[in-house]
Amino acid sequence: MNGSGRAIMLVDDHAVVRAGYRSVLQKQPGLRVVAEASDGAEAYRLFKATEPDLVIMDLSMPGIGGIEAIRRIRQWDKRARILVFTMHQNAAFAVQAIRAGARGYVTKTSPPETLVHAVMDVLAGKIAISPDIDHELALSRLAGEAAVADVLSAREFEVLRMLLAERTTEEIAEALHISPKTVANLHSLIKDKLGVGSDIELVRLALRQGILTQIDLGEA
Numbered sequence: 001m002n003g004s005g006r007a008i009m010l011v012d013d014h015a016v017v018r019a020g021y022r023s024v025l026q027k028q029p030g031l032r033v034v035a036e037a038s039d040g041a042e043a044y045r046l047f048k049a050t051e052p053d054l055v056i057m058d059l060s061m062p063g064i065g066g067i068e069a070i071r072r073i074r075q076w077d078k079r080a081r082i083l084v085f086t087m088h089q090n091a092a093f094a095v096q097a098i099r100a101g102a103r104g105y106v107t108k109t110s111p112p113e114t115l116v117h118a119v120m121d122v123l124a125g126k127i128a129i130s131p132d133i134d135h136e137l138a139l140s141r142l143a144g145e146a147a148v149a150d151v152l153s154a155r156e157f158e159v160l161r162m163l164l165a166e167r168t169t170e171e172i173a174e175a176l177h178i179s180p181k182t183v184a185n186l187h188s189l190i191k192d193k194l195g196v197g198s199d200i201e202l203v204r205l206a207l208r209q210g211i212l213t214q215i216d217l218g219e220a
Helices: 015-026 040-050 066-076 091-100 112-123 131-140 154-164 169-176 180-194 199-208 214-219
Strands: 006-011 031-037 054-057 082-086 104-107
Touching (some): 006 015, 006 040, 015 031, 015 112, 031 040, 040 054, 040 066, 054 066, 066 082, 091 104, 091 154, 104 112, 154 180
Parallel strands (some): 006 031, 006 054, 054 082, 082 104
C-alpha cells in the first residue's frame, strides 16, 4: 500500500461500531483505516481493491457471514491477515474462524486495549485470542457431546448459521453462489455429522452448545 502506516479495513454491518473502533485504532501511531465494508461480499470486493495489511472482521452480517468472507479472502490471498472482532463468546465460532483463516479472535466485550494489542500481534504475524475466548476453548474440550466446531467444515458451519437464521435454501444458495441442490445436500450432511434427525433437534443442539441463543430465537 502507498502512504504511511499499516492499512486496515473494517468490516461490520453497524456504522456506529465501525466509527467507534476506527477512532480507537487511528489514535495508534502507524495505523490507518483505508476501507470499510458493511457485509461479507463488500469486504471481499474491497479487500481485492485496497489490499490492506489487516482486516478486522465481524461475523454476523447480512448476506454471507464473516466466516465465509474470511474463507474467500484467504482463498484469494493466502497471506491475508484477518482479526475477528465479534459479539460471539463461543468456542465454536472461534474455532471455525481460525480454521477459515483468521489469525485472531477478540470479543466486543473486551476492553479497547485488548483489540489494539490483538491488532499489533496479528500484524506481527502472531495469533491473538482474547482471554474470555481462551477460557471458552478450554471449557469446550471438557464437554461430552461432539462439538459442532470439531465436525463441521467452515462452509458447513456457514450453512448451519444461515439455516439457524431461518434463511431459505434458495437464499443460502444465492448468497454462497452454489446450487439449491448443493445446499440441500449440505443440510443433510450437517445433520448426519451432528447425529440429529430433524431441524428441531438441530436447533436444540445449537442451543445446548451456545451457537444459537434464546435471544436469537426471539429476534427471528
